[in-house]
Amino acid sequence: MSNESVDGTRRRFLTAATSAVGAVGAAAVVWPFLASLKPSAKAQALGAPVIADISKIEPGMRSTYLWRGQPMWVIRRTPEMLEGMKKITGDLLDPESKAPQQPAYAQNETRAQKPEYMVMKGVCTHLGCSPTFRPDTPAPEIAPDWQGGFFCPCHGSKFDLAGRVYKGVPAPLNMVVPPHRYESDAIVVIGEDPKAA
Numbered sequence: 001m002s003n004e005s006v007d008g009t010r011r012r013f014l015t016a017a018t019s020a021v022g023a024v025g026a027a028a029v030v031w032p033f034l035a036s037l038k039p040s041a042k043a044q045a046l047g048a049p050v051i052a053d054i055s056k057i058e059p060g061m062r063s064t065y066l067w068r069g070q071p072m073w074v075i076r077r078t079p080e081m082l083e084g085m086k087k088i089t090g091d092l093l094d095p096e097s098k099a100p101q102q103p104a105y106a107q108n109e110t111r112a113q114k115p116e117y118m119v120m121k122g123v124c125t126h127l128g129c130s131p132t133f134r135p136d137t138p139a140p141e142i143a144p145d146w147q148g149g150f151f152c153p154c155h156g157s158k159f160d161l162a163g164r165v166y167k168g169v170p171a172p173l174n175m176v177v178p179p180h181r182y183e184s185d186a187i188v189v190i191g192e193d194p195k196a197a
């Protein structure tokens with residue numbers, strides 16, 4: 001075999017090998033993230049509903065879950081918190097939740113299917129920061145009659161414990177309530193509407 005034919009054979013081999021590696025590499029680039037996930041985590045990354053066990057949330061506390069890459073909060077509101085929310089409706093921009101920021105089953109006084117549990121997306125409706133949970137009262141540095149809620153550190157927007165926005169802040173809308181349904185008293189499925197009766 002001449003040097004030229006040896007070089008030609010080697011070149012064809014290298015070209016084929018490089019193409020094969022390239023194809024594998026492209027596939028690896030397309031699915032690197034999903035391939036690294038376990039089946040349930042992969043389904044969640046694609047938007048599958050999240051099963052939230054809310055049985056361990058203490059009264060007055062909040063838990064965070066991830067749905068479609070975004071924080072979903074469940075706040076367990078005490079009777080005092082629910083009473084406090086009634087005192088500040090005059091300070092709120094849309095206290096009756098007229099803007100379509102929630103499913104119809106959450107368009108009520110407490111923005112919830114069960115008043116005790118508030119399910120909401122933990123993202124400010126101004127520019128998307130995550131507000132800070134401020135259940136402590138009083139907090140005159142936030143509002144004179146603060147009854148607990150959320151304060152956005154980015155530009156100072158304020159929301160009550162139902163995610164209803166205060167007047168006179170940068171955020172233009174109440175926070176979003178995602179679709180959700182109760183599987184039982186302990187389990188809420190975030191990302192799914194209640195089953196039709």
Ligand code: FES
Pocket residue numbers: 124125126127128129152153154155156157170171
């Ligand atoms: S992002 Fe929350 S106030 Fe601007």
